[in-house]
Amino acid sequence: MDIRKTVLITGTTGAIGSMHLLELLKRNYRVICLVRGNDEVDRFKRLAAVVGQDIASRVQIINGEITQPLAGVGWEIINRLRGEVDIVIHHAGSIKFDRKWQNEIMATNIGGTANMLTLAKALSVNYFCYDSTAYTLNQIPRNPYEESKQVAEKMVLDWHSGKSMVWRPSIVVGRLSDGVTHGFNGYYGFFSGFFKLKEHLSKKWALNPEQCRVEGFEFTEKGILILSQPLCIDYSRESTLNLVAVNWAVSAMTDLMETARWNTAYNVVSTDPPKVAWVIERSFDILGIENVKRLTGNINVGMTSFWRNIQTTINSQLERFWPYINYEPVFISDALTPAPIVDLQFLKIMLQYAIQENFGYRK
Ligand SMILES: NC(=O)c1ccc[n+]([C@@H]2O[C@H](COP(=O)([O-])OP(=O)(O)OC[C@H]3O[C@@H](n4cnc5c(N)ncnc54)[C@H](OP(=O)(O)O)[C@@H]3O)[C@@H](O)[C@H]2O)c1
Numbered sequence: 001m002d003i004r005k006t007v008l009i010t011g012t013t014g015a016i017g018s019m020h021l022l023e024l025l026k027r028n029y030r031v032i033c034l035v036r037g038n039d040e041v042d043r044f045k046r047l048a049a050v051v052g053q054d055i056a057s058r059v060q061i062i063n064g065e066i067t068q069p070l071a072g073v074g075w076e077i078i079n080r081l082r083g084e085v086d087i088v089i090h091h092a093g094s095i096k097f098d099r100k101w102q103n104e105i106m107a108t109n110i111g112g113t114a115n116m117l118t119l120a121k122a123l124s125v126n127y128f129c130y131d132s133t134a135y136t137l138n139q140i141p142r143n144p145y146e147e148s149k150q151v152a153e154k155m156v157l158d159w160h161s162g163k164s165m166v167w168r169p170s171i172v173v174g175r176l177s178d179g180v181t182h183g184f185n186g187y188y189g190f191f192s193g194f195f196k197l198k199e200h201l202s203k204k205w206a207l208n209p210e211q212c213r214v215e216g217f218e219f220t221e222k223g224i225l226i227l228s229q230p231l232c233i234d235y236s237r238e239s240t241l242n243l244v245a246v247n248w249a250v251s252a253m254t255d256l257m258e259t260a261r262w263n264t265a266y267n268v269v270s271t272d273p274p275k276v277a278w279v280i281e282r283s284f285d286i287l288g289i290e291n292v293k294r295l296t297g298n299i300n301v302g303m304t305s306f307w308r309n310i311q312t313t314i315n316s317q318l319e320r321f322w323p324y325i326n327y328e329p330v331f332i333s334d335a336l337t338p339a340p341i342v343d344l345q346f347l348k349i350m351l352q353y354a355i356q357e358n359f360g361y362r363k
Contacts, residue, residue: 014092036065120162195359
């Protein structure tokens with residue numbers, strides 16, 4: 001496909017879409033961003049807060065809410081842009097997993113994609129790219145998110161008004177060079193509760209170390225939190241965890257869009273993922289937390305109520321991740337270049353940025 005085409009892209013205030021916007025501008029595409037917001041100023045501010053004012057000024061921003069018919073885009077804009085847009089890239093979606101969010105997940109991922117396909121038709125767009133997930137390759141969906149993505153990608157591949165392409169990235173983390181990300185979900189969401197716990201305990205430690213030792217924890221001079229009694233997580237020794245850097249993922253998607261066959265789904269994954277146990281254990285080393293163990297036996301035996309409460313909170317926070325840390329299919333990558341290797345340095349880059357940004361929590 002020729003470059004300098006016009007792309008209408010959704011999800012540019014999010015983790016993947018924002019980086020894809022940078023990649024498209026780098027490759028000289030003309031870009032129109034569909035952003036939700038109260039008014040023009042608000043939409044500009046919301047985009048600029050993520051990608052910076054310079055980048056936000058280089059694109060056209062249109063108002064859109066994908067759960068609305070025609071993704072909430074008004075007829076005046078549709079009439080103005082008809083025939084102007086070559087490709088739609090649809091990233092916007094809900095990345096929640098829990099069943100309690102089922103309605104929102106379905107409305108956003110299935111309804112939102114249906115609305116974007118209708119919008120593409122109304123705009124006379126010929127090419128439609130959709131950001132799905134590699135985990136649709138689980139034949140039986142394990143949560144409403146995977147279910148919604150299976151349905152949505154089928155709708156995209158069945159679209160008859162033009163050609164379509166589905167990208168199936170695995171778990172997307174920050175930029176390889178500096179760890180920058182505009183979303184702290186997925187991999188980060190798994191560790192953010194432990195990060196907050198460490199912060200909380202370090203405040204207690206600053207006030208009364210002796211009492212902390214009695215309660216069962218201490219901090220070393222280097223700031224490592226040592227738990228005298230293990231906290232437990234139930235994860236597999238054998239399964240892998242497929243992490244990919246966002247800059248690689250958006251570049252791989254764009255390469256496919258420019259060169260690969262249409263009406264096809266492509267896995268955007270690592271071919272050599274590490275074991276999930278290695279990722280979890282090394283990530284705790286980097287976070288400076290000692291004595292979080294793989295689940296063994298009855299976690300409550302011998303625990304004081306202080307630690308039992310912490311363990312219970314952790315269990316409820318991590319419940320939604322359980323399938324991902326216990327089973328992963330073997331994915332075959334369709335990307336044209338191999339994904340960066342996930343080694344200790346890779347994890348350090350990602351987590352050091354997350355720590356610097358307080359895992360996305362307000363400081
Ligand atoms: N993150 C991953 O590891 C991963 C892996 C595989 C696939 N994916 C897929 O990649 C896509 C982007 O994920 P992400 O991690 O970048 O998510 P994210 O950081 O949560 O960003 C989601 C984006 O979608 C927009 N959006 C959500 N609901 C919308 C609505 N109703 N109308 C208009 N815009 C809406 C958000 O806009 P607001 O700022 O207005 O909320 C935001 O720009 C999703 O489709 C996800 O399923 C993600």
